[in-house]
Amino acid sequence: MGSRLKEIKEELEKLDINPTIFARKEIHALPDILSVDERIAYLVEGRNKTTQHHIILVATDRRLMFVDKEFMYGLTVEDYSYTKISSIQYETAMMLASIDIQVSDDLVEIDGVGKYEAKLFCEKVRDFMSRPEEYIKHTPEPSHLDQLEQLGRLKESGILSEEEFNEQKKKIIDKL
Incomplete structure (x- = not known):
């Protein structure tokens, strides 16, 4: 653990x-x-x-x-x-x-x-x-870069699949 x-x-x-x-x-x-x-x-x-x-x-x-x-x-x-x-x-x-x-x-x-x-x-x-x-x-509100970094960590640790990662990444990028 x-x-x-x-x-x-x-x-x-x-x-x-x-x-x-x-x-x-x-x-x-x-x-x-x-x-x-x-x-x-x-x-x-x-x-x-x-x-x-x-x-x-x-x-x-x-x-x-x-x-x-x-x-x-x-x-x-x-x-x-x-x-x-x-x-x-x-x-x-x-x-x-x-x-x-x-x-x-x-x-x-x-x-x-x-x-x-x-x-x-x-x-x-x-x-x-x-x-x-x-x-x-x-x-401060997490920046888009912070959010993308957190997504990357979630994907690396196996919490998010490649598909979920890409879907969430797209949502963040669309907000830019």
């Missing part, structure tokens, strides 16, 4: 987060996604209401991330700056909860989250949302 993955697992343990076996692929992708000094504030797992995929939501000291590592479809990572989140709420049913996050024009809906974990996660994210911007570890 890589040292960064070991650090991440220790961080989760300290936060009393015990991911299920279903989150293993996403957790193993985190060392390639997180910046070296980026810290996890909280993490929950659930199901994306749209795709029905098992995913993890990660709140770090810099951003909110949605990570989906599907066997056939490769890796999907969406990240949002706390300043772009207009609301986060959770709704509880019998045993589980759902989390709705409004980011700009997108609504991210996750269900199948533990009740207690959903409440804690929303509280952590609201803490970051309410902080003045200078308190959030400010890193």
